[in-house]
Amino acid sequence: MMCGLRFLVRAEEKVLGKKSCPWHGNNPLYTRYHDEEWGVPCRDDAKLFEFLVLEGAQAGLSWITILRKRENYRRAFADFNVEVVSRFTESDLVRLMNEDGIVRNRAKISSAQNNACCFIKVQSEFGSFSNYLWNFFDDEPLVNCWQDFEQVPSKTKLSLLISQDMMARGFNFFGPTICYSYLQAMGFINDHVEHCFRWSECQTSN
Numbered sequence: 001m002m003c004g005l006r007f008l009v010r011a012e013e014k015v016l017g018k019k020s021c022p023w024h025g026n027n028p029l030y031t032r033y034h035d036e037e038w039g040v041p042c043r044d045d046a047k048l049f050e051f052l053v054l055e056g057a058q059a060g061l062s063w064i065t066i067l068r069k070r071e072n073y074r075r076a077f078a079d080f081n082v083e084v085v086s087r088f089t090e091s092d093l094v095r096l097m098n099e100d101g102i103v104r105n106r107a108k109i110s111s112a113q114n115n116a117c118c119f120i121k122v123q124s125e126f127g128s129f130s131n132y133l134w135n136f137f138d139d140e141p142l143v144n145c146w147q148d149f150e151q152v153p154s155k156t157k158l159s160l161l162i163s164q165d166m167m168a169r170g171f172n173f174f175g176p177t178i179c180y181s182y183l184q185a186m187g188f189i190n191d192h193v194e195h196c197f198r199w200s201e202c203q204t205s206n
Helices: 007-016 028-036 045-058 063-068 070-076 082-086 090-097 106-126 129-137 157-168 176-185 197-204
Strands: none
Touching (some): 028 063, 045 070, 045 082, 045 129, 045 176, 063 070, 106 129, 157 176
């Protein structure tokens, strides 16, 4: 599933200056996210749940909007403790609807509580949510070799398959496009462009 590491290219780029994916622009928050998190293979259920909540909140919005609200989400959603979120009640939903620092969309907020319950059921069945998702990838990230970020798809047959399986398990706000974004973010798929310095670094992080 890998198209080869380019360590010589990476070494040359360190001398000439790092090349990077263009999508994060000059925004420091976006740049830090790209350089430190995006595309790193994740096997930690706590982080996988965090991004399940954040990706669901992002639907229809820009990702930078969610990144700016990330700490507010952490406080509002019990540091993304899946057990606590699964037990949210109607009073918690009312509280969250009055939180200025998050996306105050009742359907998205309710979805986080619903998805927490589904997440726990998957953990029980597969041992961890990480095990469940990595099974779709034979435990190895899919490494793409894009030359231009415009080549990167917004969804694939695989993201459709995973989305359909998760929605059959009761998850919501997780269509194939959100699913693909999630898989990219959590490093199941390496969609850094090939000339980006993180393309090879994320492979060595697996």
